[in-house]
Amino acid sequence: MNVDVIIVGGGPVGLLLAGELILAGVRPVVLEQLSERSTAYKANALVGQVVRFLDHRGLYQSFGGRGDRPQPAPAFLFGALPLKLSGLAENPLYGLQIRQARLESLLEQRARDLGVDLRRGHRVQELRQDDDAVTVQVQGPDGCYEMRTGYLVGCDGARSGVRKMIGVSFSGFTDPSIISRAAHVTVPASSISTDTADIALPSGDRIGLYAWHRTERGAYVVVPHEPGVLMVSVIEWDGPPITGEIPVSIEEVRASLHRVLGQDLPLAAPTTPGPHLLRRVYVANTRIADSYRHGRVFLAGDAAHVHSAVGAPGLNLGLQDAANLGWKLAAQVHGWAPPGLLDSYHAERRPAAERVTMHTQAQLALMSPGPAVTALRQVVAELLETPVVTGQITDLLAGSDVRYRTHPGTPHALTGRFAPDLDLRIGSRDTRLAELMRPGRPLLVDLTDASHLADLTGPWRDRVDLVTAHAPAPPADALLIRPDGYVAWALGPNGNDHLLEALGTWFGDPQ
Ligand SMILES: Cc1cc2nc3c(=O)[nH]c(=O)nc-3n(C[C@H](O)[C@H](O)[C@H](O)COP(=O)(O)OP(=O)(O)OC[C@H]3O[C@@H](n4cnc5c(N)ncnc54)[C@H](O)[C@@H]3O)c2cc1C
Known part of the structure; x- marks a missing residue:
């Protein structure tokens, strides 16, 4: 056996998992196909319980969190409806504003400081497992080589090769009629008012920044990204289909916004150095791996689940997969894991993903066009006036409604829940x-x-x-x-x- 644990993928989930294993006394090897960290624009923030987990590891403040401990958000959205959080007795919706590139850079530095063997430019091409070990074929900068490991974790993203190699189905659906387009853009500077947090359209109408807006043709949001640059995201239902391999352009995003808004907002490409967002996806892409474990191989993060990005739940879910699996895998390597501990990873984390796919689909449905949805929104908006309902929805968004298996009898109300900070x-x-x-x-x-x-x-x-x-x-x-x-x-x-x-x-x- 060359190593105890191999992690395939040095994205945020693989890097956090590597750190957790080291803390628990196991030194993993991380194989990452990219020779340099990706600069692609992805997450902008962490939302939910994972922020408290980072605080547990002393990473909240070092990752730029404000105050001496995590702070809950004063307001948020559910399906483009406002959630008033200030009235909640306990608000679990903690946030940490951090770009994914910076998050990955900090996690990578921490992993290296802890002594993780992180190999960039090493792509896993094949794997097979027997009763004793997993054997991987790796394409490295100096050619192909083979490694044997006790356990392997696929943290290799939504298109996970590991998931395919172990033959685990990715059940769910992709609806090609719902398309999201997003870009970093500039608009005429005179149209932006920071005082009133809105933009003036050429017609004289104004649209608010930050919040999602729903129209009878789709939904859109405009958020300041950096000085002079905005992020525009537009979702269309039954708009023009994606044709062929035509790359997405700012003009395509502008046309989509025009259709949804019913009027034009002149968008142009930013002139500042990137990386800049320019993206077109099937937003209703909701899938969960049927099994998070296959013998000695595990799946975590986007390799195990994908869903729409509404409410930014991806890293809350994926990083907590890593937190859940790390100590259990280490216990197995050290030889003291009780029976069933490794299987509890799937039992605990798959239901957490089901909750996220449920609320992201529900939010997308609430944002869709049509008079019946307008009526439904009215009902939900009225329900959200009730603090109990707002509290329940907020728990769902934060992932703080997750309660893991408890012991028999009448367990204490805190058992199975994330520990309160005291x-x-x-x-x-x-x-x-x-x-x-x-x-x-x-x-x-x-x-x-x-x-x-x-x-x-x-x-x-x-x-x-x-x-x-x-x-x-x-x-x-x-x-x-x-x-x-x-x-x-x-x-x-x-x-x-x-x-x-x-x-x-x-x-x-x-x-
Ligand atoms: C535009 C955008 C905005 C987003 N915004 C947010 C947000 O605000 N908040 C939020 O929480 N989430 C957000 N997300 C989701 C978040 O980015 C993902 O959930 C997160 O990247 C998942 O991390 P991961 O480590 O599981 O996978 P990835 O980040 O995909 O990392 C997988 C890694 O595996 C490597 N790899 C793949 N195959 C192999 C192989 N065979 N061998 C070796 N290495 C391999 C890849 O190179 C990659 O580095 C956003 C995503 C996008 C695209």
């Missing part, structure tokens, strides 16, 4: 729960100084850290937290039932 005092030191998660190790936080927990968990001490801390108004007496930030067990007023069971379920037999 202000803590340990001795004379003030800290936060998120700061205790930096090492990426399982953690038992004892919030009541229940010293018997130390006796109970002693046999797991090689893999579970124990901290005694004080918190104002703690939501539980103790919390057992997995490395991916999810609560495996929590102690409520009804005693400590199931702690040993939870330790065994997630962290294997005691030493």
Whole structure:
């Protein structure tokens, strides 16, 4: 065996996974086909629970997050309808403004600093697995070579070759009648008003920046990208089909916007150095891998799921796949993974993808033209006036409604959910729960100084850290937290039932 784990693909998901494995004591090899990082314009922001996970690893602030901890968004959209988040008692919609190229650059630097063997210009061409290992054929800069690995993770994007090589179906549908066109553009400078956050059209009408607008012909959004440059995105239902291999142009985006707006907005190509966005896709492309695991091979990120980009959920979903799989794979390599731990990756993460494909399709349907949809929007808009409904939709968008498998009985309400961030005092030191998660190790936080927990968990001490801390108004007496930030067990007023069971379920037999 050459290595324990090979990761195919050095995009954001592969790079985060590599870092998680290193934290857990496994040194993976990352094979990335591109000899230099892609400069293609992709994500602009992370939205949802993953922002809190980055905070757990100390990456929120180093990746440019504002404040000393993640901040929830004051407002957002659902299907181009406004969501008022300021009235929510708990707003889980955390955001981090960061361009994907920068995110990848920071994740790559971190992975290299941690000691990841990242090989650029190495393309995986073939793989086969037997009972003991996976063998890959790699085309590198100096020719072809073969490697054997205990486990392999395909983080190789939506067109995943790994997924095809292991014969896993990518079930779902692609609707060629719904086309999205997007570009970075300039418009006459005099037409933009930053004071009122809108643009004047030649007719004198004004259109607001930032929010999606729906018309009876389609939907569009205009967002400032950098000084003098805007991002325009337009979605058309039953517009002119994509013909042949004609490359998309600014003129095509302008014509699409004209059809949807019903009037022209003169768009031109930016003169600033790129990379600039210019893209045309079938936006209703919704697919999930039937299985996230096939023997010793796993799928994560876009290799496992694709969906429309409405609400920007891609990295929230994909990076949390990496967080979920990393520690489990490491446990398997170290030999203490309990039965079923590796299979829990599919069991936990595929339903999370189903939630995202559900809400992105629902949002797209709500943005589509037609009087029946207009009526439906009215109903949904009225429902969204209710804080309970807004809270539920916001949980869905953030991915904070995900609850993983819990132990039998009546588990504490926090069990299976992402751990709340808590202000803590340990001795004379003030800290936060998120700061205790930096090492990426399982953690038992004892919030009541229940010293018997130390006796109970002693046999797991090689893999579970124990901290005694004080918190104002703690939501539980103790919390057992997995490395991916999810609560495996929590102690409520009804005693400590199931702690040993939870330790065994997630962290294997005691030493
Ligand atoms: C225009 C656009 C805007 C977006 N905006 C947002 C947003 O605002 N927020 C958000 O959360 N998401 C957004 N997304 C989605 C987000 O970009 C993706 O979800 C994300 O890139 C997925 O990361 P990944 O690592 O799974 O795959 P990728 O980023 O596709 O990386 C896969 C990597 O695998 C490599 N690879 C492929 N095959 C092989 C092989 N055989 N051997 C070796 N290497 C291989 C590729 O070169 C690539 O580097 C956007 C996407 C686009 C296109």
